[in-house]
Amino acid sequence: MSETAKIQLGDEIFEFPVITGTENEKAIDITTLRAKTGYITLDSGYKNTGATTSSITFLNGEEGILRYSGYPIEQLAEKSTFLEVAYLLIYGELPTKAQFDHWTHKITRHTLIHEDMKDFFGAFPSKAHPMGVLASNLISLSTFYPESLDPDREDSAVDLTIMRLIAKISTIAAWSYKNSVGHPVVYPHNKYNYCENFLNMMFSMPTEDYEPDPVVVRALDQLLILHADHEQNCSTSTVRIVGSSKANLYSAVAAGAAALWGPLHGGANQAVIEMLENIQRDGGGMQKWIVKAKDKDDPFRIMGFGHRVYKNFDPRATIIKKSCDDVLNKLGINDPILELAKQLEEVALSDDYFISRSLYPNVDFYSGIIYRAMGIPTQMFTVMFAMGRLPGWIAQWKEMIANKEPIGRPRQIYTGATERPYVPMAKRK
Ligand code: CMC
Numbered sequence: 506m507s508e509t510a511k512i513q514l515g516d517e518i519f520e521f522p523v524i525t526g527t528e529n530e531k532a533i534d535i536t537t538l539r540a541k542t543g544y545i546t547l548d549s550g551y552k553n554t555g556a557t558t559s560s561i562t563f564l565n566g567e568e569g570i571l572r573y574s575g576y577p578i579e580q581l582a583e584k585s586t587f588l589e590v591a592y593l594l595i596y597g598e599l600p601t602k603a604q605f606d607h608w609t610h611k612i613t614r615h616t617l618i619h620e621d622m623k624d625f626f627g628a629f630p631s632k633a634h635p636m637g638v639l640a641s642n643l644i645s646l647s648t649f650y651p652e653s654l655d656p657d658r659e660d661s662a663v664d665l666t667i668m669r670l671i672a673k674i675s676t677i678a679a680w681s682y683k684n685s686v687g688h689p690v691v692y693p694h695n696k697y698n699y700c701e702n703f704l705n706m707m708f709s710m711p712t713e714d715y716e717p718d719p720v721v722v723r724a725l726d727q728l729l730i731l732h733a734d735h736e737q738n739c740s741t742s743t744v745r746i747v748g749s750s751k752a753n754l755y756s757a758v759a760a761g762a763a764a765l766w767g768p769l770h771g772g773a774n775q776a777v778i779e780m781l782e783n784i785q786r787d788g789g790g791m792q793k794w795i796v797k798a799k800d801k802d803d804p805f806r807i808m809g810f811g812h813r814v815y816k817n818f819d820p821r822a823t824i825i826k827k828s829c830d831d832v833l834n835k836l837g838i839n840d841p842i843l844e845l846a847k848q849l850e851e852v853a854l855s856d857d858y859f860i861s862r863s864l865y866p867n868v869d870f871y872s873g874i875i876y877r878a879m880g881i882p883t884q885m886f887t888v889m890f891a892m893g894r895l896p897g898w899i900a901q902w903k904e905m906i907a908n909k910e911p912i913g914r915p916r917q918i919y920t921g922a923t924e925r926p927y928v929p930m931a932k933r934k
């Protein structure tokens with residue numbers, strides 16, 4: 506017999522089906538709740554609300570498990586590449602050799618962006634945050650490809666949009682950096698792989714030959730894999746909800762980038778480094794910051810600590826912490842900020858406040874230190890996160906369209922004034 510859940514309202518009992526996922530996750534299906542009872546559920550921040558069923562990513566926060574399409578993140582980070590993982594997320598299976606060759610060939614050849622878009626970069630103030638530049642340019646792409654905006658078009662048109670986006674985000678990201686330092690942009694080059702090409706556009710000059718360091722290339726590829734999807738987080742839910750109105754994919758991912766920017770989400774990697782630099786400037790003592798983080802009247806939080814879903818450890822943070830040590834060793838970099846991060850982690854993890862709330866370092870705690878070692882400026886960190894997360898946003902959007910999900914439209918419980926007559930201005934107190 507299939508499992509059901511009962512809700513009692515007064516003397517009446519209502520039954521609802523229980524849905525079970527492939528990993529035995531349970532949900533009470535309340536699709537008919539309002540029709541049957543007149544009630545809605547209230548769940549601020551959607552802490553207990555499943556917005557969809559999904560076959561893309563499995564995450565178990567208690568046990569620290571993360572898998573893309575069944576493949577453990579640890580194996581993908583060690584053995585795969587970012588473009589292969591992107592294919593896996595978007596099409597649900599690892600590509601064959603022929604599929605992968607076609608995929609990488611197409612993405613490599615779509616990295617150039619329309620020459621007119623170059624003017625956009627110059628039009629932003631040089632102090633513009635690169636996330637603002639990235640989100641604006643992602644939605645601007647829609648104006649260059651009006652023929653491919655309909656999400657319900659045949660697969661090949663949608664596939665082309667997907668490849669364009671993954672290809673062009675690296676150029677947009679690198680050019681937003683070049684603009685911020687007032688340097689001429691460097692065009693993409695087909696002789697490089699995805700990460701080499703990005704690093705070339707970031708760090709070479711138009712007149713120079715540039716040899717990306719293989720250690721840096723591999724570390725970047727791994728970071729992008731670790732960020733590639735994380736099921737229904739803030740930015741991904743944003744992408745799905747924007748896409749549910751049948752807005753085009755460019756606008757959905759631009760909205761995702763805007764959501765990612767916040768320091769509680771993807772902006773945390775920038776905030777972590779700024780916090781560690783503050784601690785360093787302040788003399789490096791940890792206790793003062795731990796006390797501030799625990800003080801409910803102080804808005805300070807330890808950035809890069811805590812997670813909505815992981816309540817034991819973040820498996821991405823475990824991989825990144827190790828990679829951080831490796832990369833800094835191989836590059837011969839001695840970054841005092843890394844030492845401060847380790848000290849802060851040690852102090853926090855032995856403090857009852859953090860232990861009792863299950864607050865552990867998350868993916869962003871160490872990623873910024875690797876980006877620093879690669880020479881990527883702090884303001885670009887969230888852009889790096891967006892580049893990594895793009896395949897996840899696309900996969901989730903594609904699944905939402907394929908499932909024919911209805912437009913996202915939550916309800917509310919109104920707590921404002923009840924009906925009252927309009928008061929002319931002269932009579933207002
Ligand atoms: N420092 C100090 N206290 C914290 C922190 C922190 N970083 N994170 C949570 N808490 C406390 C919080 O004050 C609350 O305490 P109490 O129960 O006494 O009121 C308790 O822990 C639970 O926190 P919450 O805010 O209710 O938890 P949440 O699930 O709503 O928020 C979070 C999760 C990630 C937004 C939060 O932990 C946070 O603000 N962390 C710092 C920002 C950060 O690193 N964000 C990156 C997340 S990982 C990358 C990504 O995928 O976005």
